[in-house]
Amino acid sequence: MKRYQVIKPGGLDKLCITNTEIPEPNAGEVLVRWRASSLNYHDYMVILGHIPSEDGRIPMSDGAGEVVAVGAGVTKWNTGDKVVSLFFPDWLEGKPSLSKTLGVTGDSIDGCAVEYACVNAQALTAMPNNYSFEQAATLPCAALTAWRALIVEGNLQAGDSVLVQGTGGMSMFALQIAKAAGAYVYATSSSEEKMERLKAMGADEVLNYRTDENWGITLAKRSGGIDHVLDIGADATLDHSLNAVAVGGNVTLIGVLGGLTAKLMVPKTFGKQVHMNGIAVGSREMQEKMITAINTNHIVPVIDKSFGFDNLKEAFEHQASGAHFGKIVLNYEK
Structure with missing residues (x-):
């Protein structure tokens, strides 16, 4: 499978596509096939090195995809379920705290710029009804x-x-x-x-x-x-x-x-x-309530432009130009 890694963060030229084996989920995890991601200024700051992260970090906080395997003990998700990532995978409910917000997807832990990833079963929500993967991938941060x-x-x-x-x-x-x-x-x-x-x-x-x-x-x-x-x-x-x-x-x-x-x-x-x-984004509980409201009010994300998985650098260059209106997305099927 393909994945992006930020090698010694410091610019878009530090984005590298590497190959590795598809992992298998441990107990409490699900294997997600990410289908789309969306760009945020936070992701850009990680890649530029303005937000410190480990060498080789997989970037991108936002992801939408489908569950393709379920680890032992997981009852919430089934194969084929369509899911969305969390910006703070440990902040499930209640007020923010240091322990809940230390883990940041695509920042202090690996993100969604990868074709397959093992994710804690708690660190996901369901996609809105009738959303495409591109549309759902715009939700977790913005x-x-x-x-x-x-x-x-x-x-x-x-x-x-x-x-x-x-x-x-x-x-x-x-x-x-x-x-x-x-x-x-x-x-x-x-x-x-x-x-x-x-x-x-x-x-x-x-x-x-x-x-x-x-x-x-x-x-x-x-x-x-x-x-x-x-x-x-x-x-x-x-x-x-x-x-x-x-x-x-x-x-x-x-x-x-x-x-x-x-x-x-x-x-x-x-x-x-x-x-x-x-404020900085929100909890899983907030995301679930937001998605309920999206389903009720039929809110449709504004997508400016879609890029293929191999064109993440070009997508960030488009973001940096300031010409966009709404979200810029990465479609892994292109």
Whole structure:
């Protein structure tokens, strides 16, 4: 079988395809044939070496596939079941803790960029009904992050307002989840073409952040203050997010696309009595509830482009260009 390994992380040229034998599941494990994966910025940081990982690590946190063998003692899964990976395979339920989040798929433990893998039977959820493998592979990181930010932590209610930033996978899922919950959604982009696509997806108002250097203030004036702001850019966006958020509103820190640090006007945070929360994906319990909601509301992932298994480097180059709208996926059958 084929697998990717990151040899001495430090760039896309460190991605190597190697061959090895198909493993056999131990007690408590299932053998999964991964059929698809999707790209996240976290995966890119692992490959670049910005997130330390072991030499030879198999990357990619997100995977969708089917169970092809079942180890002793496993009763939850049967051969042929369609499954999705977990970002944190040890965080099954409850609050996060160090022990629950030390294991990160494709980071501190091997990931899904491999044709077959033995996986703890607890570290999977069922795929949504009627999803393709490509669609299901978009869920474990981006979709669950959006779900946790809005539904679990934010307690989003019908009639609330939401701000999503950019057109990456997490933001697209947040837009869809917010609209399904009855929220009024503001969105930002630097592309007029993407702004039109955001409107077509249901965004109520869109703003070009590149042509308005005070876009957070502009959004606050338009909205009277936004209830839920999902911040993806750290230093590039946080001050704008604090300007846009309502008094008593939520700013969820999710991404670092604009840098690993950010300046914070502390008086603004307590003056507006902002609830600021940093999150990293979520638990199996959250993922299961999200998938139930997907089945009920028929949410369909936005897939920008699909690449073959052998073209992971090209897929990351496309991601790095910033041209994508939604998720970029890797189809192992191509």
